[in-house]
Amino acid sequence: MKKIRYVLTLIFIIVSFSINAQNIFKSKDLSTINVDNLSQDDIVKIDAQLKSNNMTVDQAEPMAISKGMSQNDFNKLRTRLNNLSNGSINNANNTNQEVENKNKFGRNQEKISNNKVKDSLNSLIFGSELFDNPTLNFEPDLKLATPMNYILGPGDELQVSIYGVQEYNASIAVNVEGKITIQNVGQIAVSGMSIEAATQKIKSAIARVYSTVQSGQSQVSISLGQIRTIKITVVGGKQPGNYSISSLATVYNALHLAGGPGKNGSYRNIELIRNNKIYKNIDIYRFLVKGDQSDNISLKENDVIRIPAYSHRVIVEGEVKRPGIFEMKNNETFSDLLNFASGFNEFAYTAAVNVIQKTGKEFKVHDINENDFNTYMPQSGDVFRVTKILNRFENRIKIEGAVFRPDYYSFTEGMRISDLIARAEGLKEDAYTKRARIIRLKPDLTTEIVNIDLSTALTGNLDSDIELKREDIITVYSVLDFKEDYKVTIDGEVKNPGVYDYFENLTLNDLIVQVGGLTGSASKRVEIARMVKSDAIKDSDLNRIELLQFEMTSDSNEQVNNFIIKPFDVINIRRLAVYEKPQMVTVSGAVIYPGKYVLANKKETVYNIVTRAGGLTSVANIEGMKIKRPIKQEQIDKIKSIDLNLSQNDTLSEKLTKKLEEDLKFSTIPVNWEKIVKDKNHFSNVTLFPGDEIIISTYSEGVKVTGNVLLTSEIPYQRGKGFKYYINAVGGVDSKGWKKKAYIIYPNGNASVTKSFLFFRTYPKVTPDSQIVVPEKPETKKMSTGEWVGIGSVLTSLALLIVTAFK
Incomplete structure (x- = not known):
């Protein structure tokens, strides 16, 4: 009796320890836990339990200490949990996934995969896409009940659990001998038994040891945990061979791993061989067409899936929803084949199907009528071609033009013109009823025109209300189609001159208001040019138009004489003889009253404006007066229009235009004030234009030297010093300077260049406030050694020729 009590106590302690290791933080007493005795699986379960409760190790420490765990043991637990987290990433992920699967579904299975490659060779074979799609693998669902x-x-x-008065929980593997071992119960043979039969056997064995199970105070639960792997063989697949798969796997899962049938493999007669006998014939089309998975049975150890070669294959082309290559059985008809191809599409000609058949020597063509679809048996190699319906209508008719609903309508025998117009909801108000046109298709597919009197046809006259035919096109004309598109033109002193539509009874008042009214410069003179119409040509009358002139009230848009406009009239509102807005020029620089001045008359000169500006100041440089005149667009356009007779690739004209538009913008007119004061008729006293600017510079005693010199500077003017003096004063020209082409710009805008004659060079005179510019030398291409040698050879030959000639 004492031995029995000792054994029961030991079993209780072991069971308690196991339960606490698996659910450590739900236990009320953790003082008996020894972390050193916990297995790696126990640590993984504790880690998964922490994650499921969204807790960290630090957050769990106060709770574990309060339930009796020593600080030393918890530190060991923390270290083992941290080592678990810092281990191999792949191993940790796999282990955590397995634990998660067990927590969720109560079972686990080794992951089995096979890389899929898109099968382009057999892509037209119906069903091939089922086995090269990686997202469709037919893996067993571990969430389903066993x-x-x-x-x-x-x-x-097996997961064996005892709950109630006595508790026990363990995962027990079936060993290679087909037995499981339960502590205190012993070994139980379960291999070859169903899960239901094994459950009853295990419960009976436990009940013989645990009295509370026999009495019903404790219950036993048995479920499938880790699922074993079985080996099967696939023959005739794209990837034939031996496969290790789940014991819950089915035929379709194995076929998917093997890539499905090979190039010549059958999809309709796959054999599942078990114990060297054909256990099941599998037809994949049942699943593809109907979704029937009755053939998708579970596999067993050492099963063989044999995929034989096909016996009958046919091709369906053309207007079906799923064209391709299909496998047929002996007793199947064309209707079955059409079902495999998902039927005709919306453009198919369904009355008959053309099939190309193979004989022993050649091909032949056969037509299958719609009535024979259920009886014709497709032969291996048949090619079925489903063509499109004809692009024609058996009962179409059309009406267009001046009706309320122009469109196509259905044609019925005996339909007349009045019937079709009634279906189109009648004629529009603008309909031309004297004539309508019918374009009719003749039996030989040529067309003819039939004209009818529409007004008579609508009164019930059967001679005019003729019968229509299929594909007739009836056109009802509109009176607006015959109306000419009349226009009138108005120009001159109106706000929006242009060409406008003509309307009946259009008047001059109407047109003036339509174009926005008269401008302030409009005169009372109006000229209207009117088209001349005549049936006869009069040689004595040379007039091309009729010219009408009259006067109007120029300060009002409403004329007393409301002139009637006719089609194609050209109206011109003349401008006032004198109507000019004040225009200004600008005076700037050394004058007493600089600013803008209005041109008082058409011959306003420089002297007049400067005099109105109060004259020159004491610091004015009379040699530095000039006029800046804006370059007008018509001047640029004139340059563009000149043909310089340049080559196609020459951009000289384009560069000149661009320089005027973007760089210069103004032209400079020098003014000699000293001459103007003495003689008001001097040519420098030019007439000013609107926008001109008179610039009077302030007297300066410096001379600017710029360009390709060593130092750009302004040198004080010294009477009697010449051009060279100022260039030398800035250090002379640099390596790129072209001294002999240097020039000077005077204050009034005039310019003078250096002149050369033989070995003599004349430099321009220097005045105060002038500017000397030294340009850059143009780049020159030096002659190569080969070119010098060539010239020397020519000269030598020439000299030899001369010597020879004078001998």
Whole structure:
């Protein structure tokens, strides 16, 4: 009796320890836990439990200490948990996934995969896409309840739990001998038994040891945990061979791993061989067409899936929803084939199907009528071609033009013109009823025109209200189609001159208001040019138009004489003889009253404006007076229009235009004030234009030297010093300077260049406030050694020729 009590106590302690290791933080007493005795699986379960509760190790420490765990043991637990987190990433992920699967579904299975490659060679074979799609793998669902007919074998793992008065929980694997070992119960043979039969056997064995189970105070639960792997063989697939797969796997899962049938493999007669006998014939089309998975049965150890070669294949082309290559059985008809191809599409000609058949020597063509679809048996190699329906209508008719609903309508025998117009909801108000046109298709597909009197046809006259035919096109004309598109033109002193539509009874008042009214410069003179119409040509009358002139009230848009406009009239509102807005010029620089001045008359000169500006100041440089005149667009356009007779690639004209538009913008007119004061008729006293600017510079005693010199500077003017003096004063010209082409710009805008004659060079005179510019030398291409040698050879030959000639 004492031995029995000792054993029961030991079992209770072991069971308690196991339960606490698996659910450590739900236990009320953790003082008995020894972390050193916990397995790696126990640490993984504790880590998963922390994650499921969204807790960290630090957050769990106060709770574990309060339940009796020593600080030393918890530190060991923390270290083991941290080592678990810092381990191999792949191993940790796999382990955590397995634990998660067990927590969620109560079972686990080794992951089995096979890389899929898109099969382009067999892509037209119906069903081939089922086996090269990686997202469709037919893997067994571990979340489903264990099938009661599931046969246990070595490698399976059972989850055995006892709950109630006595508690026990363990994962027990089926060993290679087909047995499981339960503590204090012993070994139980379960291999080859269904899960249901094994459950009853295990419960009976436990009840013989645990009295509370026999009395019903404790209950026993048995479920499938780890699922074993079985080996099967696939023959005739794209990737034939031996496969290790889940014991819950089915035929379709194995076929998917093997890539499905090979190039010549059958999809309709796949054999599942078990114990060297054909256990099941599998037709994949049942699944593809109907979604029937009755052939998708579970596999067993050492099953063989044999995929034989096909016996009959046919091709369907053309207007079906799923064209391709299909496998047929002996008793199947064309209707079955059409069902495999998902039927005709919306453009198919369904009355008959053309089929190309193979004989022993050649091909032949056969037509299958619609009535023979259920009886014709497709032969291997048949090519079925489903053509499109004809692009024609058997009962179409059309009406267009001046009706309320122009469109196509259905044609019926005996339909007349009045019937079709009634269906089009009648004629529009602008309909031309004297004539309508019918374009009719003749039996030989040529067309003819039939004209009818529409007004008579609508009164019931059957001679005019003729019968229509299929494909007739009836055109009802509109009176607006015959109306000419009349225009009138108005120009001159109106706000929006242009060409406008003509309307009946259009008057001059109407047109003036339509164009926005008269401008302030409009005179009372109006000229209207009117088209001349005549049936006869009069040689004595040379007039091309009729010219009408009259006067109007120029300060009002409403004329007393409301002139009637006719089509194609050209109206011109003349401008006032004198109507000019004040225009200004600008005076700037050394004058007493600089600013803008209005041109008082058309001959306003420089002297007049400067005098109105109060004259020159004491610091004015009379040699530095000039006029800046804006370059007008018409001047640029004139340059563009000149043909310089340049080559196609020459851009001289384009560069000149661009320089005027973007760089210069103004032209400079020098003014000699000293001469103007003495003689008001001097040519420098030019007449000013609107926008001109008179610039009077302030007297300066410096001379600017710029360009390609060593130092750009302004040198004080010294009477009697010449051009060279100022260039030398800035250090002379640099390496790129072209001294002999240097020039000077005077204050009034005049310019003078250096002149050369033989060995003599004349430099321009220097005045105060002038500017000397030294340009850059143009780049020159030096002659190469080869060119010098060539010239020397020519000269030598020439000299030899001369010597020879004078001998």
